[in-house]
Amino acid sequence: MNRNEIIRLTDEIGFLPEQKFGQNFLCDEASIERIIDLCDLREGDHVLEIGPGLGSLTGMLAKPGIELTAVEIDKRLAEFIGNEYGCRVIASDYTRLAAGDYDASSYDVAVSNIPYYLMTPIMKKLIIDLNNSRKLVLMVEKEALQRICAKPGTKQYGPLAVLCSLYGNMDVVFDLPGNYYYPVPKTTSTVITLTRQGGYNIDEGFIRFVEQCFSNRRKKVTNNADVSISALTGLGYKDTCRAEEISPEDFIKLYVV
Secondary structure: OOHHHHHHHHHHOOOOHHHHOOOOEOOHHHHHHHHHHOOOOOOOOOOEEEEOOOOOOOOHOOOOOOOOEEEOHHHHHHHHHHHHOOEEEEEOOHHHHHHOOHHHOOEEEEEEEEHHHHHHHHHHHHHHHHHOOOEEEEEEHHHHHHHOOOOOOOOOHHHHHHHHHHHHEEEEEEEEOOHHHEEEOOEEEEEEEEOOOOOOOOOOOHHHHHHHHOOOOOOOOOHHHHOOHHHHHHOOOOOOOHHHOOOOOHHHHHHOO
16 A cells, blocks of 8 residues: 555545544555565464554455454544455554453464554553464564663663563564655654564563562662562572663563562
């Protein structure tokens, strides 16, 4: 779907993109094809698309042999997507869905052009709910990569980097300049993939634990959260260490103690 097609669609259905929903629609056809290729779809796959918008990706995801579910917060677009592509559509804010509301455990692949203002809550929810998935293909704000990819011992390292690392292997694939979208945003997006590996099942309790550990970065982790000093020192850390020094895998060990 290119820019002219998106403009034509908005005119035909009388739709004006709303800033409150972060509605910027991908309209570079070569990039769309690359994103679909990254999904590595297989016969019988159940695919989740969050925020399909006008269907830039949806039309290529809704292939024979693929069971597609789209979650769209804008009821106008949800109706359009359902009518245009014939896939299952849930008209809702994804972050408000319970796992059972959308059969979270059934998806093999999830793809989303994530609205910038909802990046962290959507990524957290995907990592919690889609433990059985094979792959996540996400478009995120390029500036956020420092937080997503951060390593222990850096200022950017925090809960989101811990969760992404534990979910699986992450690859930063390619950028999407603002002019690849309509309307044109003021920032650049980047396509990343998270391929499930490691077998760590992350739940809400673990996320709360990690967030508590980072709640005051200047304090010792033992002052921020219920962390056993003996367990901490047993992993080779000083009892005065801060959360930013602890590896993702060691957060798992500290949580289960």
